[in-house]
Amino acid sequence: MATVIVVTSGKGGVGKTTTSASFATGLAQRGYRTVVIDFDVGLRNLDLIMGCERRVVYDFVNVINNEANLNQALIRDKRVENLYILPASQTRDKEALTKEGVERVLNELRVGFDYIVCDSPAGIERGALMALYFADQALVVTNPEVSSVRDSDRILGILASRSLRAEQGDEPVKEHLVLARYAPERADRGDMLSVDDVLEILGIPLLGVIPESQSVLQSSNAGVPVILEDSSEAGAAYGDLVDRFLGKNLPHRFTSSQKKGFLQRLFGGS
């Protein structure tokens, strides 16, 4: 049975789709059968980031409405084995996402996949609610900035109260923090919240810190998930993030402007 993971944030533009694309790609690279679903109906972006926009025939809403079956709508990634994309519809709106329809599609996907990654739209309305409703785990993407942190706090509250797991009183959705667009030297100067500031406010385990990087924009425009860019710090950080998600214990990189500062603080200079 597949694990359903929602990538969510509340606020827009913090890196949900970038994270979804790289996270799903990283899982597939490591041998897990993975599908990534774009829940941003009407504002379809994931296909662009994944570089498959010219191969979209049917979409998620077509499958929900039984206008196409899953095999017709799933796009197989050309670069990474085991990776599939279920694109959003650009011509519909979020009302097309019915709870029953989403559940049926997820249940069909659960059989053949190890991981289902749900790329949530911004906001806390229907699209975002449907993306997180069936989740087993959540990657909460935050930028080191107060409004983004507050919106993530809001989303964590919704995960804890309005997900299926919350409604049924099951074990709660497992939460992971992804701190994206982090610039250590700006955090040192006090222009940005630090890793510790964000952790103190949100109080959930840190899965990864993604440094602010030119390569994210470049790879987005090129339609290549940044995790595939070997020379990119952001790509390496996503690689670490995926390994940590799968249980490896890796130290956090790219969190300090001086090479050893943060780790020294963490481990008392040893």
Add this chain to the structure above:
Amino acid sequence: MSLRSLHFAGEEAPPFELKGSLFTLTVLHLFQLDRAAIERQLAEKIKQAPSFFNNTPVVIDLEGMADSPDSFDFNGLYELLRAHGMVPVGIRNGTPMQQAAARLAGLPVLPESRATNNGKKPERTESVPVHSRIVNHPIRSGQQIYAPDGDLIVLGAVSAGAEVIADGNIHIYGVLRGRALAGVRGDAETRIFCQSLEAELVSIAGRYRISEQIEPSERGKAAQIHLVEDRLVIEHLNR
């Protein structure tokens, strides 16, 4: 500064307005009509707390007088209490005859309150069960938690943009960054406790302070918030 204050916005200001309100009144539970005994006990009480008996309104509870004769000298009792600095404002309980006699003496019969004392056993105070609500997780932005009829206990932080509300006290074992409103049904004795005060707003029985009115020196520390003579006071908790 009251959250509860209402302003009449009519074009012609009316001469008065009728509103319900809750008061804490002293209740005198009467067990016997021995005038001398009453006077003796009154004198003793006044010696203990002279300032308390200064036109203090009292309600006379007759629950313990159910077995005594119906004929009742309320005028005499009234004079006696007045002479000792108390102003009877009404009676509670009593037999129909006693109530009728009270009305004749100009004392209204007040409805029975929930927490009536069992008059036959004055030494036993009946405990009213208080329903505390315990929340085991942090309260996130946008969430609102209300504990009716009792205390609210939060094991975790209250985020900015979250709201915790209780008829009783509020205890937060974590950082209070959001809003906390205790005693929302008017209980001025309620308090707020938190491990670190970084609140957007704190309120007790309608008296409130917003973030701006909390001094930097009062922030970021374990604190209790309570009312002293109708003023909201923030006190650090020594650890």
